Amino acid sequence: MNQQFGKDLTTGSIPKHLIQFALPILIGNLLTTGYGIINTIWVGNLLGKEAVGAVAVSFPIYLALVALCSGTTLATSIMISEAYGAKDNPRIQKIVNHSWSIGIFIIVAVTVGGIAFSKSLLKLLGTPNDILPLATGYLRLTMLNFAGLYLSSLISSVLRGIGDTTIPLIFIILSTAVNAVLDPLLIIGLGPIPALSLNGAAIASFIATGTAVIPGFIYTKHKYKKEPLNPTAWEFEGQTVLEILKIGLPSFIQQMLVSMGYAFIISFVNRYGAAATAAFGIASRIDSLVAMPAMAVMMAVSAMTAQNIGAGKLQRIKEIMKYGIIINIPVILIISVLCILMPQDIMRIFVGEGDVIQTGAAYLKIVGPGYLFFTVFYVSNGIINGAGKTITTMAISFISLCMIRIPLADFLSKHSALGLNGIWLAIVISFAVTTLNSLLYNFFGNWKKDMHLSSTNVEH
Known part of the structure; x- marks a missing residue:
């Protein structure tokens, strides 16, 4: 059967498809x-x-x-x-x-x-x-x-x-x-x-x-x-309803975990006064802006992965991941470098108070290099989501936020000389854990076996 509508992402240039798919999403999110x-x-x-x-x-x-x-x-x-x-x-x-x-x-x-x-x-x-x-x-x-x-x-x-x-x-x-x-x-x-x-x-x-x-x-x-x-x-029909809920519900829970994680972290930051709270609020907006290009690529990767699994073209999945990471690197690398070299200047765009600027600058110097993890784990999670394994990405978020970021931020800020900087360090460590767990599942998880079964069904 020839597909006469939509855009076939199972043939043609992978990087071109990724950019054409992701760019409108990015513009829409920015708007x-x-x-x-x-x-x-x-x-x-x-x-x-x-x-x-x-x-x-x-x-x-x-x-x-x-x-x-x-x-x-x-x-x-x-x-x-x-x-x-x-x-x-x-x-x-x-x-x-x-x-x-x-x-x-x-x-x-x-x-x-x-x-x-x-x-x-x-x-x-x-x-x-x-x-x-x-x-x-x-x-x-x-x-x-x-x-x-x-x-x-x-x-x-x-x-x-x-x-x-x-x-x-x-x-x-x-x-x-x-x-x-x-x-x-x-x-x-x-x-x-x-x-x-x-x-x-x-x-x-x-x-x-x-x-x-x-x-x-x-x-x-x-x-x-x-x-x-x-x-x-x-x-x-029961089976289809369950299938939709099996994919959709974990994604909903994952986003709620992110909101819950933010609430806990800001409660820890509040211990250090209004300037720290204001700085973290601004820095969180910067986090969101940095993540937008990677999230747009993630959605493109998910769609391309799902289409290629449906078409039985499993050999393209590795290429989708490779080019997704390559496309992410330039923008996020530039932002990371700017956060390391010009953190005060970035903070001054948002606020004029010196204590807020200094606290936010410390955040950007510590967390800025961690933005590079975005180039990998958003793409890796996109592959996993595209395979329909949103329960796995939910579990990855749970481990990163509830088992690493929240307890580590509380411990380092209370029981180490790092103080507020301990919270920032916990955030970076949680980025690294997310990346590691996502890659481990991507390379060794059972989703590949399921893909091969799906591919066999398509070929027959």
Whole structure:
């Protein structure tokens, strides 16, 4: 069967495919992150510290929603990629039907439950009483926006499964532009548009997400009307549901572990005062920015791995890993060198206080060289995820965060002369452990045996 739609990643230049796949994802992530920072600036300058506090206390819940969206839809992307590589259109249709059916169920459950229990969740997080009403209203609107977040992630995952990352980028650009215009407009009001304060920011996000979902749905419906990329029936067949959950749930848990790990580390940093907390907050943003190129390559590696496993072209997996690492090295190496040579200058971009700059500079000098581990473990994890072994990458994260980073950071900061620098060292050591464990499984894990069985099935 000849595949007439999507992008076949099982033939042609591997580095070219990786770059073409990863670049739109990277641009989309940068746009989303950049606008998140701009949105905070709007809220802070137009509404004040109470509004910023209301957004801040809601943020952990929002991160959990994003983790649920990306974790569940990652399974869709990986499974469609493998079926696409095998040119198994009935299988693709079954995955699409199940993904939409599961998605609608999750949307209804989370939205209804989230709106009903918003106030209780915020109280559980220790939200101060003076901002609780403001935060509750904002969080309820955010919960209402969960449907848009999930559906936009699902549509993008379906398209990524067939090798298309450019169209999802266009939807992100459209959504970001709409949000940028509506945010200040709905917050302060203009003419007949009433001033909606913080709720205006939430409503702007709701409308902007809709501008990504509706065109995305229409595009997929018309562009692929004869292809198995649109839902055609409600399906809840047990084996397929379990398969989606087996891949998606560990990814969700892995992202929640990262959030939990951050919460523990910042609690240790808080012992050293406000300057240390501020420095770590800024340094964490730098970590996120550095990781973005590697994460984009990881998603490209996952899709290519899944397609090539589906096609039975196992010999390309080693090449995918090699070129993924090579593509990662230049950007991350430059950033690492800058962190070692110019840490104070980097910190001054974000803050002017001398004590914060010095503390952050110490972080960058210690952690900066550790960024080089990103070049390897994100690619290695991408291979493992592409093989559908997300339970393994979840376990790797658990070992790194819960068994290494958190206890080691606590011990070194309390019981050694390193103090605060002990926390930074623990972070680097956890990067190294992640890399080592990922490579060990990549080279010696049983996933290769499963791949060969899958390849045999394709050939027959």
